[in-house]
Amino acid sequence: MPLAVVIILLVVATIIFHFASPWWFTPIASNWGAIDTTVNITIWVTGVVFIAVNLFLAYVIVKYRHKDDGRAHYEPENTKLEVWLTSITALGVAAMLAPGLFVWADFVNVPEDAAEVEVVGQQWRWSYRFPGADGVFGSTDIPNMSVDNPFGISPDDPAGQDDILVNDNTVHVPLNKPIKFLLRSKDVLHDFAVAEFRVKMDLVPGMVTYIWLTPTKTGTYDILCEELCGMAHYAMRGAVVVNEENEFDSWLSEQPTFAQTVARPVGDPVAGQAFFAVCAACHGPQGEGNLALNAPKTAGQEGWYIKKQINSFKSGFRGAHKDDIYGLQMAPMAAILVDENAIDNVIAYINTLPDNPPETSVTGDAARGEKLYTTCAACHGRQGQGIWSQDAPRLAGMTDWYLVQQLKNFKAGVRGDHASDFQGRQMALLSLMLKDEQAIHDIVAYINTL
Amino acid sequence: MAYVAIADRDHEHHLHDPQTFITKYIWSQDHKVIAIQYGITAISVGVLAMILSAMMRLQLAFPDVFSFITPNNYYQFVTMHGMIMVIYLLTALFLGGFGNFLIPLMCGARDMVFPYVNMLSFWVYLLSVIILMASFFVPGGPTGAGWTLYPPQSILPGTPGTDWGILFMLISLAVFIVAFTMGGLNYVTTVLQARCRGMTLMRMPLSVWGIFVATILGLLAFPALLVSAVMMILDKTIGTSFFIPAVLSMGESLDHLGGSPILFQHLFWFFGHPEVYIVALPAFGIISDLISTHARKNIFGYRMMVWAIVAIGALSFVVWAHHMYVSGMNPYFGFFFATTTLIIAIPTAIKVYNWVLTLWQGNIRFTVPMMFAIGFIFTFTHGGLTGLFLGNVTVDLPLSDTYFVVGHFHMVMGVSPVLAVFGAIYHWFPKISGRMFNETLGKWHFWLTFLGTYSIYLPMHYLGILGVPRRYYANGITDFIPESAQTMNVGITIAALLVAVVQIIFFVNIIWSLRNGKKADSNPWGATTLEWQTPDTPPKHGNWGPELPVVYRWAYDYSVPGQSLDFIPQTEPHHGHDSVDDEDKDKK
CATH class of the missing domain: 1.20.210.10 (Cytochrome c oxidase-like, subunit I domain)
Incomplete structure (x- = not known):
């Protein structure tokens, strides 16, 4: 008897939960409303079965509960009833399956006029490529990939020269135009998923997969990786911005082509030295860093990383938070470097500076730090050397007090809080593993041993 | 020549001789x-x-x-x-x-x-x-x-x-x-x-049928996992490229070339989907026997139940790619695998109907095993129905890789089989140990486990519909996951910890009852099947004493009209009829 009551209560509670749940589909932003319809059909069919079976179960266990003078009915088979039940079930299954297959046929067949954009996944970030004026993507290959050619485009393929490269986690797409997303992975499986679009698909290294959709609502939507891709899977985030067509066009026209990224002149250390005089005031004449002025060591740091940080300061991704005292100081300094060439020149000069190990100032339990550092090593490398493809700077042999300060900033949301600063946000997500301040000191103490 | 069971042939007898402690309990x-x-x-x-x-x-x-x-x-x-x-x-x-x-x-x-x-x-x-x-x-x-x-x-x-x-x-x-x-x-x-x-085969209890077909599935499915394990070991150790194409790793391009990650997924799920039924079919069989015994009623539609087990087993080999709808495999496969997957729902639904129809017009005893069995029907119905979402290729698109999947497979493949395991342990405990377990503790164990697990997994489905991805260390800030989802996470965790802790009740009950439980009769539930007809409880090595049992009827002669007892053991001959091989008699 209590069991029957509980089963009825569970059915009622499930129905209430269903209708009261604040967690339901996000407002749809693509043409795939038909997918929601198939889900709703399935909910109705299965919901009716769930309620009917369980209420009947509850009825049966009340009505036929044990009685001392009771006796079960002996009936091994009832063919008629079994045929009926089988037929009704088959009908219900068909009612769910048929609409699903029709919608799937739409999903498989991409409209002829769909514009193409390539989504490139890697551990643990997104980037994008448009085919450019000729409408054809240049061929790519893994061995071509380097810090200067992260997409791996074949330099000899004329079709690749005008490809438009978006080496950033955010992509823009035009409203109300069908778009075919070509999905490519550099390393492991990933999955391109935007909740508001409903459709998703894995990125598989060695092949190109696809989905297509028509964005129907302007706005910015999160891209989440939904196929386990290693330690920082949960921190592999991106964004897709749906724009009116003219806004989209102007955004696209600002993005460089492959030919432009390759043709950029090499930095000139002599020209850079003049600019560096300003930097040296805080970072030291040899770029060795200065604790009193809270300026980290720059000598020996990876050039692509310094460039990214300077650009972050310039565009307000970094050094804009009111609690980031030293970042706020750096931001106007970075503005002195007015263009890419100036930045390249300074970096070229920094590359000529001697890379002397700084004095260590942080103490902690290096043994515990070593255990924790296995997580850090996935991006920064086992030797803390920094890895360009992971957007991870060098840690070993750099100023240790600065690492502590920055980890605290990430943890406190002072750094990595800007919506467009994906690398910063990623590091903020990873700093969630630092559950106490001691962990920070232990990790940095271990890095000092590398 | 008259048939003699292999185990009964003379030269086998030395296996059943008395043994030392080591041969009895260690190298047994x-x-x-x-x-x-x-x-x-x-x-x-x-x-x-x-x-x-x-x-x-x-x-x-x-x-x-x-x-x-x-x-x-x-x-x-x-x-x-x-x-x-x-x-x-x-x-x-x-x-x-x-x-x-x-x-x-x-x-x-x-x-x-x-x-x-x-x-x-x-x-x-x-x-x-x-x-x-x-x-x-x-x-x-x-x-x-x-x-x-x-x-x-x-x-x-x-x-x-x-x-x-x-x-x-x-x-x-x-x-x-x-x-x-x-x-x-x-x-x-x-x-x-x-x-x-x-x-005869068609007199076997459904527990044996479930385990038998599951074992065949395992023998056919596990080799796919074995070869993929060997291939992956080779990829890892000597640098073959079965599964690894040219890739960039930690900023450097590796020497692999031409392998297919999706090949692994096909091999894995060619094993992995039957694996679901390797776990489910024994649970189906056991639940059938628990329900029939404790409802004092024959299983409804025995032949249908057997054929459903066989059909599910066979179909389970042609549905594997429903785990791969968004894997990047050729999307046209979706049509085929969605169809086969939804067809498998039909024999599965028949099993649920037949369990409920076995209870219908029964004389249901709410023993601990029966409560677990009824709990299983509830959770399995829930988990089976949510499977219809994920099996249908279009419906799977928004739900794949979200907490909906976690909720679904835990209901159908976690909670349900575990409820069957507990029901089975309580049911056969008297035969295994010769003692009865504590009924009150058993019921507490049931209530807390059953209600606790449902409150863990029901909300997960809704987080999944919202789009919360699985396998995330932290959700961080997104544009669509509200703060309330984190509150729900706390609730789910509390329920999960509770369920984990209450399993202590089970262990206490089992360990206490092994020493202090009431001595069990050889057939405390009044069951028909052979294991309850052994001369000794627990059965000795060799099980049957000098004579093997002889079976005259199917396994479900409960509450046969005109009989004083509400069960007839399989070893009981039909009156005025001494043939042992006449299955038709079973249905009279």
Whole structure:
């Protein structure tokens, strides 16, 4: 008897939960409303079965509960009833399956006029490529990939020269135009998923997969990786911005082509030295860093990383938070470097500076730090050397007090809080593993041993 | 020549002689002892896997508190929890545990037909468990690649445990498969060759049918996992490229060329989907017998139930790619696999109907095993119905890789089989131990487990519909996951910890009852099947005393009209009819 009551209560509670749940589909932003319809059909069919079976179960266990003078009915088979039940079930299954297959046929067949954009996944970030004026993507290959050619485009393929490269986690797409997303992975499986679009698909290294959709609502939507891709899977985030067509066009026209990224002149250390005089005031004449002025060591740091940080300061991704005292100081300094060439020149000069190990100032339990550092090593490398493809700077042999300060900033949301600063946000997500301040000191103490 | 069961032939008799302590309990060839060895080992690793899941839940609910749960650890917990639960607990327990205990007893055999191989099967299984446990202690720890072990990430840096953990995992799986094969061949051969006189296939209890068909599935499916494990070991150790194409790893391009990650997924799920039924079919069979016995009523539609088990088993080999709708395989496969997958719902639904119709017009005793069985019907119905979402290719698109999947497979493949396991342990405990368990503790165990697990998994489906991805160490800030989802996470974690803790009730009950439980009759439930008709309880080695039983009727003669007792054991002859081979009599 209590069991029957509980089963009825569970059915009622499930129905209430269903209708009261604040967690339901996000407002749809693509043409795939038909997918929601198939889900709703399935909910109705299965919901009716769930309620009917369980209420009947509850009825049966009340009505036929044990009685001392009771006796079960002996009936091994009832063919008629079994045929009926089988037929009704088959009908219900068909009612769910048929609409699903029709919608799937739409999903498989991409409209002829769909514009193409390539989504490139890697551990643990997104980037994008448009085919450019000729409408054809240049061929790519893994061995071509380097810090200067992260997409791996074949330099000899004329079709690749005008490809438009978006080496950033955010992509823009035009409203109300069908778009075919070509999905490519550099390393492991990933999955391109935007909740508001409903459709998703894995990125598989060695092949190109696809989905297509028509964005129907302007706005910015999160891209989440939904196929386990290693330690920082949960921190592999991106964004897709749906724009009116003219806004989209102007955004696209600002993005460089492959030919432009390759043709950029090499930095000139002599020209850079003049600019560096300003930097040296805080970072030291040899770029060795200065604790009193809270300026980290720059000598020996990876050039692509310094460039990214300077650009972050310039565009307000970094050094804009009111609690980031030293970042706020750096931001106007970075503005002195007015263009890419100036930045390249300074970096070229920094590359000529001697890379002397700084004095260590942080103490902690290096043994515990070593255990924790296995997580850090996935991006920064086992030797803390920094890895360009992971957007991870060098840690070993750099100023240790600065690492502590920055980890605290990430943890406190002072750094990595800007919506467009994906690398910063990623590091903020990873700093969630630092559950106490001691962990920070232990990790940095271990890095000092590398 | 008159038929003599293999186990009854003279030269086999020395196997059943009295033994020393070591041959009786350690190097035992008695299927019942081996069953218990399998059971204890499987449940022990299952407890470990449950503790790992508690760790995961702690991280998800209280992301700022537990300093030992780094992202690496989290993914290692996820992986080991899943693999242990599916393979080392459920597969081993249902087949090695219940299969070993029930097949000879329910078929009227003295033992498995190859007792020595049977013993070896357990020891090799134990070896696989030891290798698996060792992976916790190697540099870098166990693999964190997810229980599906998808390459390339499972063997490339960036995933925890890619130095040693993944190798230990793959080797352990290979060893497990060797163990399973030795056990599995035994179970199949015993069912086919060693049934006692009169025990036709269509008189076998459904528990045996479920375990029998599940074992065949395992023998056909596990080789796919074995070859993929071997291929991945080669990719990892000597640099072959079965599964690894040209890739960039840590900023450098590797030497691999031309491999296919999707090939692994096909092999994995060609094993992995039947694996679902390797766990589910024994549970189906056991639940059928529990319901029939405790409702004092024949199972409804026995032949349909048998054919449903066989049909589900066969169909389970042509649905595997429904796990891969968004894997990037040729999308046209979606039409085929969605259709086959939804067809499998029909025989599965028939099983649910027939359980409920068995209760219909019954005389239901709310014993502890019966409560677990009814709980199973509820959770399995829920989990089966949500499977219709994920099996239907279009509906799967928004739900795949979200918490909806986690909720679904835990309902159907976690909670349901575990309820069946508990029901089965309570049901057969008097036969295994010769003592009764404590009914009150059993009921508390049921209520807290049943209600607790439902409150864990029901909300997960809704988080999934919202789009919350699975296998996330932390959700962080997104544009669509509200703060309330984190509140729900705390609620789910509290329920999960509660369910974990109340399992203590089960262990207390079992251990206490082994010593202090009331002495059990040989047939305390009034059951018809052979294991309850043994001369001794618990049955001695050889099971049947001098004479093998003879079977005259099917396994479900409960409440036959005109009989004074409400059950007739299978060994009871029909009045005025001494043929043992006449199945038609069963239905009269």
